[in-house]
Amino acid sequence: MKYSKALEKTTSLVIALILIIAIIAVAWFAMRPAAPPPTTTVVEKVYIRFAGWSAGETEMKNYEKIIKMFEEKYPDIAVKYEVITQMFHENILASFGAGVAPDVFYLDSAWAPIFTEKGALYPVSDIVSQDFINQFYDFLLEPFRGPDGKIYGLPKDWSMLMLFYNKKLFEQAGLTKPPDTWEELEEYAKIIADKTGKPGLAIYLGGFNRYMPVALSYGAPKPWFDDPGDASWFDDPAVEKTMEWYINLYLKGKIEREKQGLTPYVVSPQDVGAGWLGDAFGKQEVAMVISGNWMIPFLADQFPDFKFGEDWDIAPVPRGPEKRVTMAYTVALAINAKTENPDAAAKFVEFILGPEGQKELVVKMGHTLPSIKGLENDPNMWPQHKKSLSFKYDIVQIFLWGPKSGELEGKISDIMASAMREEISIDEALNAMKQTVEEMFRGG
Amino acid sequence: MSKSHLFLSQKMKSLLEKRKSREALEALILISVVTCLNMVFGYFAAAFAFYLSFFKWDYIGPMEFVGLKNFMVIFKDLWRGISGAYFFQAPFYTGLKNILLYTAIVVPTQTILAMILAAFANQKIKGVQFYKVSYFLPAVTSPVIIALIFIWLFMKQGYINYMLQFVAPGFAPDWINDKSYLLYAIALVAIWGTSGHFMVSFLAAMQSIPRDIYEAAMLEGAGPIRRFIYITVPMLKPMIVYVVVLGLIGALQMFDLAWVMAGSNGGPGGAGYTMALDIYNEAFINLRPGVAAAKSIFLFALIFSVTYVFQKKYKVMVR
Numbered sequence A: 001m002k003y004s005k006a007l008e009k010t011t012s013l014v015i016a017l018i019l020i021i022a023i024i025a026v027a028w029f030a031m032r033p034a035a036p037p038p039t040t041t042v043v044e045k046v047y048i049r050f051a052g053w054s055a056g057e058t059e060m061k062n063y064e065k066i067i068k069m070f071e072e073k074y075p076d077i078a079v080k081y082e083v084i085t086q087m088f089h090e091n092i093l094a095s096f097g098a099g100v101a102p103d104v105f106y107l108d109s110a111w112a113p114i115f116t117e118k119g120a121l122y123p124v125s126d127i128v129s130q131d132f133i134n135q136f137y138d139f140l141l142e143p144f145r146g147p148d149g150k151i152y153g154l155p156k157d158w159s160m161l162m163l164f165y166n167k168k169l170f171e172q173a174g175l176t177k178p179p180d181t182w183e184e185l186e187e188y189a190k191i192i193a194d195k196t197g198k199p200g201l202a203i204y205l206g207g208f209n210r211y212m213p214v215a216l217s218y219g220a221p222k223p224w225f226d227d228p229g230d231a232s233w234f235d236d237p238a239v240e241k242t243m244e245w246y247i248n249l250y251l252k253g254k255i256e257r258e259k260q261g262l263t264p265y266v267v268s269p270q271d272v273g274a275g276w277l278g279d280a281f282g283k284q285e286v287a288m289v290i291s292g293n294w295m296i297p298f299l300a301d302q303f304p305d306f307k308f309g310e311d312w313d314i315a316p317v318p319r320g321p322e323k324r325v326t327m328a329y330t331v332a333l334a335i336n337a338k339t340e341n342p343d344a345a346a347k348f349v350e351f352i353l354g355p356e357g358q359k360e361l362v363v364k365m366g367h368t369l370p371s372i373k374g375l376e377n378d379p380n381m382w383p384q385h386k387k388s389l390s391f392k393y394d395i396v397q398i399f400l401w402g403p404k405s406g407e408l409e410g411k412i413s414d415i416m417a418s419a420m421r422e423e424i425s426i427d428e429a430l431n432a433m434k435q436t437v438e439e440m441f442r443g444g
Numbered sequence B: 001m002s003k004s005h006l007f008l009s010q011k012m013k014s015l016l017e018k019r020k021s022r023e024a025l026e027a028l029i030l031i032s033v034v035t036c037l038n039m040v041f042g043y044f045a046a047a048f049a050f051y052l053s054f055f056k057w058d059y060i061g062p063m064e065f066v067g068l069k070n071f072m073v074i075f076k077d078l079w080r081g082i083s084g085a086y087f088f089q090a091p092f093y094t095g096l097k098n099i100l101l102y103t104a105i106v107v108p109t110q111t112i113l114a115m116i117l118a119a120f121a122n123q124k125i126k127g128v129q130f131y132k133v134s135y136f137l138p139a140v141t142s143p144v145i146i147a148l149i150f151i152w153l154f155m156k157q158g159y160i161n162y163m164l165q166f167v168a169p170g171f172a173p174d175w176i177n178d179k180s181y182l183l184y185a186i187a188l189v190a191i192w193g194t195s196g197h198f199m200v201s202f203l204a205a206m207q208s209i210p211r212d213i214y215e216a217a218m219l220e221g222a223g224p225i226r227r228f229i230y231i232t233v234p235m236l237k238p239m240i241v242y243v244v245v246l247g248l249i250g251a252l253q254m255f256d257l258a259w260v261m262a263g264s265n266g267g268p269g270g271a272g273y274t275m276a277l278d279i280y281n282e283a284f285i286n287l288r289p290g291v292a293a294a295k296s297i298f299l300f301a302l303i304f305s306v307t308y309v310f311q312k313k314y315k316v317m318v319r
Helices: A002-031 A057-073 A090-096 A109-117 A129-136 A136-146 A167-172 A182-196 A210-216 A230-235 A237-259 A277-282 A295-302 A342-353 A355-363 A383-388 A405-420 A426-442 B003-052 B070-083 B091-121 B127-141 B143-153 B159-167 B183-209 B211-219 B226-236 B237-252 B256-261 B276-285 B289-313
Strands: A047-054 A077-083 A106-107 A154-166 A288-292 A312-315 A325-335 A395-398
Touching: A002 B211, A047 B276, A057 A077, A057 A288, A057 A342, A077 A342, A090 B237, A106 A109, A106 A342, A109 A136, A109 A325, A109 A342, A109 A405, A129 A167, A129 A426, A136 A325, A154 A167, A154 A355, A182 A288, A182 B237, A210 A237, A210 A325, A210 A395, A230 A237, A230 A426, A230 B289, A237 A405, A237 A426, A277 A288, A277 A295, A277 A342, A288 A295, A312 A383, A312 B276, A325 A342, A383 A405, A405 A426, A426 B237, B003 B289, B070 B091, B091 B127, B091 B183, B091 B226, B091 B237, B091 B276, B127 B183, B143 B159, B143 B183, B143 B256, B159 B237, B183 B237, B183 B256, B211 B226, B237 B289, B276 B289
Parallel strands: A047 A077, A047 A106, A325 A395
Antiparallel strands: A106 A325, A154 A288, A154 A312, A154 A325
């Protein structure tokens, strides 16, 4: 009896000690700055940490494969691949705050100015040859150019908006070609709704970046907001006119039509029980959507029976009276300004973004478009992507509205959505947008 | 008492003390583990948030002391909201207004419902174990999963509207996309998710109510409803206070359901926007962690004062 009690006591003491040791060990491991270089090897190995999000298991595996190839080519460099699945930029920012940011990481164009302005990024153009940089499409480098003219990130891939249309629904409605102008887009949507009973077009409620091609194609000035005075962009007649048209698409196409007891010709994905535009289009609930290259692998994967060429096709984004404009979205690889191994990080970036890396990670994957020139005719390029690259545009507008792109996009989109739901008038919406920009930059 | 006896009892006493001190040591070691964790992830984080609320910071650069400027942002927002600005121009006010309404719906309903469920589960009827398990099941399911399931149920052509047509023909709101219904839909999910959890607390308290009180009441001719109102409810008072306090704390800082069901911008008309969502947006979309910290302190003060006043008013020892 005594013995068992003593045993009990000892056990509880041992458990407590183990717990304490475990916590100290975990804390020690967690607080360690980085893996220390092994002392036993003759060649001193350099470690770099690389963080990205993941577009699925295939992408992760491809990255692991290419990292292995890199490590074989450069045996003195080891890469630790860290996948941050959610809230990527928030995580990266927090890791900067904590002083444990990775050496190389993804950087979305909309977030680039925040990092560049704060001096968080290493100027890639200082360490990578000009010849290497010249391979990239010039317009894709713009968001990553700092105020000093140096380049702080190299695009890893990109996507652009295009018109996706359902050929079968077009046929049923007696339409023979995709719409070429914004007026035609609305007109065709109406014809399809009347003839097939399916809404012609799906758009997001809000979505400032989806509206932008309309504004620019009507001659609106290039958007850039970093000063209270920039709110005057919303006073431009082209902006006023197109914003009214865009909001009215939903007001007239959905709300009014339903009041009249007719099939709406414009809907939001949620209106047809879909999560997003790709889902609504793949389910064949709508005949047209304007979306990006990311929709192509989604359709191939989720709707294998809905075939490109036979059932659906792509066309350029409709044009306005002045120009034809599309939006481009790009993500770069950036190097941490505080990295201890800028040379190793640069070698890694060059390997991933060079022709070999992009062939493997971008072209074969078929998720997005390669950011360097010369891969347009690669035999592995998906035909849909190839076709999207053949469209001619007067302006390819990068998703970047200034140093506070993310916040601005969210707030303006909320106001647009509010007007589309008839909560506020279009005039009130335009005033609120101006006020938002003024306030955002007045306080500094 | 003989000498040897005295000696023995003294020895026993010292042994007992020794054992006690040893036990205390063990307890201290075990408690210290949790305390350490709590210090780092609880108190340190809270203290840092308090410190941060007086600074302007962008995560990357150095912090800049701004005094009470971050709190001024809150009061400006509240003032603007009171003066009738649109929801997107006074997000914090919108969040506050919504969360107060949400709390006013959720806390009383979930408490009453939990009590009724517990009363049923406390009966000696066949298959009571099945009911207990099914009531408790939502409590062990992730709120995000629950929210996702309910989004489907709440769709315009969803199951809830299908069932409603038998009860209230013609009433088929678009729960998630209509600003007049969104908050109620979220509240309904919350009530469904938490009532089962609090039912267990009530059940435990009910089982400790002495049977003879009920027997006496039955002899006097009190029916089951009277017994519930005049015996069960008053005897449960300490547990009710406990459940309401926990409910208030949970409801006022609700984030997960709103995030999934309404989205980070609060959905149509900002109807599903909460204070916790606004704190998140301030920290990671607007990149103003200082303002986010100030807003968190406001939320803390609100939760603290509401629960303090409630506990003070219903002065009872919480078990």
